[in-house]
Structures are given as structure tokens and as C-alpha cells.
Amino acid sequence: MKVVEIKILNRSGLHARPATRFVQLTNKFKSSIQICKTSKCVDAKNILKVLSLGIDQGDIITLKVEGSDEEEAYKSILELLLNILPVEDK
């Protein structure tokens, strides 16, 4: 299992379009993926649950990825959250 703690950098956090992008990506992988904020963890493939966390810019979140393609999933998600979204959604 891969676990990582990161800070959300893009302007609108995981609301609106970025949340849609995030969930579209997590759904591409077989691994089970969880996203946690202040110790509350939800299924990262479920958009309503992700939105319900109310993740804003600057929030620290934890990602837990486990499964056959965890390595690839982990890399792609970090790429989206740390590199792609902060540029697209400043």
C-alpha cells in the first residue's frame, strides 16, 4: 500500500471541475483508493464523497492506494494534484 500526505495547491481545491478531474482519474485504476482529510477517509472514486470532504486550497490530505496497479495510480494522482491542477487552476 502506498500512503502519502500532500498539500492541495490549486485554487479551487477539490471542488467543482478539479474534483471531477480527480475522480475521473481515480476511476481508471483497479486499486482501491482512499482520500482523507482530518482523519476522515472516503472512497476516492466516489465523487459525492470526495466533494463532501470540502477540500480547499491549502488543506493537507492523505492518499491511500492499494492494489495491483497502485504504483501507477499513485504516480498519476500525484502528477494531477501537484503539477497539472496547480497550473490549470491557479
Place this chain on the structure above:
Amino acid sequence: MSIMIVAKGIPVSEGIAISRIFKYYSRAGIEVPQECKASEKEVEKLSKALEEYKKYLNELLNVVEESERDLLQAYVLIAETFVSEARELVENSNVCGELAIKQVLDKYVELMEQSGSELFALRKSDLADIALALIEHLSRGRVLGDVVGVKDKIVVAEELTPTVFFRIQRAGVKGIITAKGGITSHVAILARTYGIPYVILPSLDMTSIGDDVIAIVDGFDGKVVVNPSNELMEEYTKKVSILNELRDVLKKYVFEKAETLDGYEVEVLCNIGNVEEGRVASTQGCEGIGLFRVEYLYMSSKPPVEEVLVNTFTKVANFFEGKPVVIRAPDLGADKPPPFISIREDNPLLGLRGIRFLLEYRNEILKPFLRGFLKAYAQSKNLRLMIPMVIKPGEVYEFVDVMNIVAQELGISCVKDLELGIMVETPAAAVLIDKFAKIPQLRFVSFGTNDLTQYVLAVDRTNPRLVRMYNELEPSVLRVIVRGVNEARKHGLKVEICGELASKPIAVPILLAFGFRSLSVNPRYIGTIKYIIKNTRVQQFEQLLDAILNADEPSAVEELVIKTLQGYNADLRPLLLFSKYRS
């Protein structure tokens, strides 16, 4: 015995519909069986329903504008969530798919209520919308077909979601009335795109209106009539036939140059309130932007960052390459207080707003705005800048000082070429135009007739009890305008008008006689306005000026205009689409 009801609302999408009412209730209370057993193929049925619904959403994705796409993409993900959880319920508790979907919906609605959050501007109605669509696909019309019978009717609803709009649009809806919504909402944009008359009626009480009664939706004046009298029916039937005759004519005029019968060329610009409107305006015959209201950028929890400003201005400038694009510095305060600054005022319309607000918050708001604007201007020289709510030249000098400091910081020297203007919307500015003309930077004035009218008349235009008193054709208002125009022209300032008055066909001949050669109008009226211009003999109206300025009532002004147009057999039909005493 039916009683006629006439109500005034907000015109959202032009056009007139006369038809029977179809009351549409959003699916807060979806009716599915309380108990049901899963069939052998229940899971398979669920997957199929999801596939069908996704196919439908994907079709929509192809036809909607970009701004609508995010929402639909979220719909796809939500539908997937619903079905995946419903599948578990079917497998574990052996209920049927419909009930499972309903239970999942209830769970999330409760979650939304508990967290109190507006998930991504998603409302309960959106979730219900998705659940219902899935249930419909599951049951193939067994539970309901909520849009059956919409054909050729006027839909009355509390509120509509974009997907419901598409459903009723496909079912053949003729007109729309809702209690909630906004002129710039998704549904409003869609209604305009599809040419369906739409009025928002905040006072709407759905229980007071019967199903299937005759009603009129007047998307020009924002009027709704239920159980119309014979007289009104006749008037509106006539309007509809005029509209049908004119529709194609007016469309054709959208792209023509506007020249009066006696050869004066008139520039027709447009007013916009966001980038998307700018994009649309650039394809609708607008010869530039006379007013870009940028307040929307300031309506979130923090002011926009520089890049957002630069991008926004640059994008719109690019839509109109080589044509003017007037950015109005944000007119914050009054009815548009930004959420990140709290101001308590007893009388905000006379309070800290416009230039006053900008100078008060010069470091927080004005400087960042000017940085964004000047950076965009350095790339796009067709951008112009306009200052709102000024009452004396001192404010403009102060504004220019700040602008010069910012330009220096940025190393932008072209600021001296910038076309700077003021919005004339206070009586003070209107009577001081000769003084403003002495400001070296100042090149143009643009009359903002909405505020100017309410300040000249001391009539709050949002006060429902004063609806009849707020009229831009009051001779007092016209006198203030004509005086200002004369002064501006005398002193070599370019004169424009961007208030709603310029979008009113009956006012156009008067404005041309005043000397306006640049009108900035609502994009949806561009065809009508150009048509009126091409039917106007300016010299005839110039001879009428004394009579107009000495009229007793706005109605007398209107009659003078109509008589004069009739005098040389001009086409009056576009005027007849608008009611006589507009508010």
C-alpha cells in the same frame, strides 16, 4: 369563472408564448414502490440503465457550450456512484433497482443537509434529477414520464436544472416561467440559445396557478399573464404574428452596418457580463464591447488573482480584434458588495461604491485590478478603460495617479495612449462634463442610464411600488442626458451610451437626435436596434427635440416618436413588440 392575473418578472429570454400551463414539479419526492423484490437480472438492468443515461449525457456534452460541460461530466460520475451503490443494495438486501437508487439518493441528500455544504453548487435538485433519470431508464416509463404532455405548453416550475431543460426542450416546450434562477444561469443561457421565451417570476406561487389554464409569457417585457382577458389575448396574438414576420428580418439585420435613412453611420456595440457572453457577442453582429461588467470576478471568497484578470481581459479583447472593448473598473458596493469585504450601510445606493470603493481599497482592489488591466492592455491595444460612479474630476485624477504608479511598476509606457473614459451615471458627472473634458487622459464618456435615471428621479428602480415612476424617458432625465451630450461633443469627447435605454427601440431615434453615434446594447437586441436605426431619419427627430424635452410625460414622448416614424411610413413593427409603458 377565471380571474386574470398579470405579474411582472424578469425577462430572461426574448419571445412571446401563448399557451396552456404545464406545472412541472422537481423530483424531490420521487415515487417508487415501498417494497419490491429484485429480479434475476436486476444488476444487469442497473448497468443497462446507467449505460443509457451516460449515452444521453454524452449526447448533451456534444451540443452544450463549454461552461455547461463540467456540470454534465460531474453528472456522469454521480450516476456511476449511484449505480455502483445501488448494485450493492440489490445484491445484499434483494430490493429492486428503482428502490435501491431511491435509497442511495436519500442517503446523499441527507449527507448534503447535514454537512450544510453546497457540493460544487450541486443542489438536491441535481441529485434528484440524476436519480430520476436512472429510475426512468430502469422502469421504462413505469414510474413516470414527467415531461409527457409538455409539447406546445408553457412550463411553470420552481426551478429548472439544465438536464430538465433539455428534456422539456426536446419534448417541445413553448415558454418557461420559474420562481428561481438568474439571467446568467445555465438554463437562462440555454433558453436564449434555443429561442424559448423565459420569464423569472420571484413572486410565483405554483399552488395558485391551475394546470392547463391559458397563459402568456412575454420575454420582452418580463410579463406573465394567466387567464388573459380577450383584449390582452388579441394584443398578444397580434404581437406573436408580428414576431413571426419579423424574426427572420431581424436576424438578417444583426450582421448589417447600421446607417440611418439620412446617411448617418452608427456604431452598435454590446454589453456583456462575462467571457462566455463576449464569445457569443462576437458572433452576433456586435461591433465591439461598450461595457464589460467585471464584477462577477469579485463575487467569490477572495479577489481575483492577477493572471485571472489578464486572461479574462485578453480573451475578450481577442474576440474583438481591432474593435473597441471597454472594460469598466469593477463597480463594487451598492447592490454588488464583494463577499470578502463587509460593509454595513443604511443606504448603499448612495454609499461606498464605484470609484469611491476603488479609491478606499486602492491597495487591496484597485492596484491589482490595474495591474491586470495594464498587462492585458500592453498586449491588446483595443482595450479601453472606464471609471464608474464618478462625481467630480478629482476622483479621475486620483485614479490616473494610481494607474501611472502601477504602469511605472510594470514598466508599461503605452499607458499614455490608453483611451480612458468615465461612466456618466450621476447627475453630478452629467453637469460637470466640461470640467471632466479638461483631464488630459480622458477621451470618452459613456452614459449609464440605469443609475442616472434613478439618481435624477430619486426613484429606486428595484422598489416594486415605484415601478411606474422609474422611466428613462422622463423629460427630466432626457434633459440631463442631452445637456451632457452637447457639452461632451463641444469639448471633443467621444460620446457613448451603455444603459438599458439604448436597448429600447422607442428611445433609439431620440438618442440619435441627441447626437449619439455609438450605442452599446444588450446582444439579444442587436437586430432590433439596427433595424430601428435603419428606419430612422435623424433630421426629422432633431426638429422634434424641443417638443420631446418639453413633454409632460414619458407617454407623450413615446407618442411623438411613433407619430414621427409614421409620418414617413417607417416600419413600426419592432416597436410594437415592446409594451408602451415599460418599467
